[in-house]
Amino acid sequence: MMNNYIKAGLSSLRQHTKFIHVIFMCAIALPMNASVSASQFINSDSNAHHILYINSFHRGYGWSDELESGLRETFATSATPVELSVVYLDSRRFDPAEINNKVADILALKNVSSTIDLVVTSDADAIAFALENQKTLFPTQPIVFSSINGQSSSQLQDRANVTGISEYKDYLQSLELALSLHPQTQAIAFIGSSKESYDRNVLDIVKENVTSSLDAQFDIEFLIDMSVDEVDAALSELPVNTIVFMLASTLPKQEGGQYSSAETARILSSITPHPIYTYWHSHIGHGALGGQIVTGHSQGKAAALLALEILDSPEKALPELRPAPSSFFFDLEEMKKRDIGEEALPTGTRFINYQAPIWQEYKTEALTTLVIIFGLISIVLAFFLLTKRQTETIHQISDENIELNNALEHNQEVLEDVTHQLEEITIVDELTGLMNERHFANMLDKELRRASRYKTPISLLLISLDDFENYTRNYGEEKANKAIAQIGHVFSNTCQRSSDVLAYLTHSQYAIILPHTSRDNALVVGEKLHSTLRDTNIPFVASKTGALTLSIGLASLEGTDERVNPQHMFNTSEVLRASAEKAGGNTTKADVIATKWGSDSSAGS
Known part of the structure; x- marks a missing residue:
């Protein structure tokens, strides 16, 4: 019996603790912003309009913070004085069913039904909260919604005293621009997700409105809810002239959870040579070429302008829904890699990575x-x-x-x-057009850190031209420089992934960093370099083959979180290169860098 009393007591304590926790979170969520205090509603400037902004999430969540920034910026520069109060529903961290009633009770205590003039909401949970409490908290106040992914704006428009910024649906315009920039396109891959409502909304719109308008000449592939490895395998099966569209902001990890938006874009750009377009602002600057983007800041400005229009003309009927604003965003560095000029893009396109003249x-x-x-x-x-x-x-x-x-x-x-x-x-070698030795050292350190962080393989090739001093004596300095430049072009045409780093070091030596590449795959690249140079056939009568040949040293790191010193990897590749040269040249010597788990034996080709 005593055990039963103890269990009952603990159960009661848990229930009371949970209730106190909910009340505590509501108390934190509301007074956190000075503009939401009760004294503001009572003692604020009587000449100013009072607007309540209901945020579905929490301070520090990037999208809604940008939206709030757009609101405040627009209100601050308007001729109409506005005081903005903010309520955070914190729906990403807590169950709305437990929080929302407490938030409504606190707003009722603050008498918002008679102290505010208009309500602005962001995202689905906020508009749902406003509509659920419209009769009691906002019986006469207009409600302006924004950022309603997963809901239909036409349904919200039917509600009395409600208007706002409609969901973004013009996904075809970005696709048409991409096709105009890549006229040889054969296939289009859409990478999406069905796990979140806003991702499903984008996916449904693209399937219904976008792909149905495309010509049958394109091979359309939807890669939905796939891991990075699955996406990599699927993209490798597509034609060379393929463009990729990111419909979802993140990709799932194999061990569970999600990559961040920036990590998703970086990883995707490293595993595919195809141009990547996106509908997410967080992908720009991390490997995505560009796309037509709706930002939280632009949504906030549009909602603020609509709210000011309503407040300035209270006697008029509410304005019709306004379309979601969007802008083209492109990464100038990625554009240079794809040989796309700024003149090919529409007027008003916004760029990142702009470099001012020196x-x-x-x-x-x-x-x-x-x-x-x-x-x-x-x-x-x-x-x-x-x-x-x-x-x-x-x-x-x-x-x-x-x-x-x-x-x-x-x-x-x-x-x-x-x-x-x-x-x-400058980071470019003038003779070959490849990266110079200083930039190569920086990139090797950077890529080794990235490989350790994500436990991905990485390979380093150090390459020398066999008996090149003899070649220079026989053919002269000018022809030797032409040969060095020509071989640099051969390497560029062979290694075309955007993540590959090609550098010319000195004294007819080259280096190639291959992220996400194991030793076996790097050996394939090495063989392609030998084969392509044989096909190029740069004559050298003193050579055993009658043409210039290569000696390649290949050191690989096979997917570990251990940190490897860049100089150690360089020295390992250099020892292997010297071994290949000593063996007569025209070959590759390879090995896996030793870790605490051991190493593989060397290989040659």
Whole structure:
């Protein structure tokens, strides 16, 4: 019997604890923002309009924070004074069924039905809350909704005193732009998800309205609810001229959970050479080429403008639904990789990774240098005039002139140092068009860190031209440089993944970093390099084959979270390259870098 009493007591304690937790979270969610306090509704400026913004989520959630930023920015610059109060429903972290009634009770205590003029909602949970409590909390206030993924705006329009920003449906326009940029397209792959309502909404619209309008000439593939490996395998089966569209913001992890939006875009761009387009702003800058995007900030501005229109003309009927605003966003770095110019995109397209001209970036230093040079020239002229007027002090002026020349020489040295620094900024080798040695070192460290973080394989090829010193003596320096450049083009045409890093080091040596590539797959790449160079057939009469050949050292790291020092990987590849060269060249020596689990034996080809 005593055990039964104890169990009953614990059960009662849990119920009371849960109730206290819900009340506590409501208390935190509401007063967190100073604009939602009770004193504001009572003591605020009587000339200002009072707007209540109901946020489905919590502060720190990127989408709704951007939406709130668009609201505040628009209200702050309007001629109509507005005081904005914010309520957070926290629906991503707590069950709305437990929270919403408490939030409604608190708003009723604050008498919002008589202290606010208009309600703005973001996302599905907020509009559902507003409609459920419309009769008691907002009986006369207009409700302006925004960001309603998963719901139909036409159904909401039928509700009394409700209007807003309709869901985005114009997914065809982005696809048509992509097809115009890639006229040789044979297949289109849509990567989506059916697990979240907003992802299903996008997927349904694309299937019903977009793909039905495409010509039968395109092979349409929907890759839904697939892991990264499954997507990789499916994309590898598609034609070379394929474009990829991201309908969902994230991809699932094999071990459970989801990658972040940025991780999803980076991983997808690393496993496929196809151009990637998206409908999600969080993919831009992480490997996606571009797309037509609806941002939270633009939704907030559109909702704010609609709210101001209603407040300025209270006697008029509510305006009709406004279309969701969208803009084209493109990544200039990805555009350069695809050889797409800015002129090919519509007017008003917004770009990221814009790099100002170098003179603009260093204009302060350039102006300072010009001022110094102008000052020095002025001093020289002054000295010349002074020598004409004061011939009796010619020796003194001569000494000062020597000092001035020293100053000019020092300034020239400074200018040469600045020029040298500017030359070091470039990451491209002028002779081959590949990355230079300094940038290669940075990228090797970066890719090794990424491989360790995601436990993905990575391979490094160090390549030398066999007996190239003899080739240079026989054919001359100019022809040797042409051969180095020609072989650099051969490597570029062979390794075409956007994630591959190709570099020219020095003394006819090259390096290739292959992310997401095991030793066996890297050996295939090495064989392709040998084969392509044989087909290119750069004559070399002193060679055993009659043409230039390669020695390749290949070091691989096979999917581990252990950190490997970049110099260790470089040294391993260099030892293997030297071994291949010592064996007569025209071959590849490969090995897996040793970890605490051991290593594979070397291989040659």
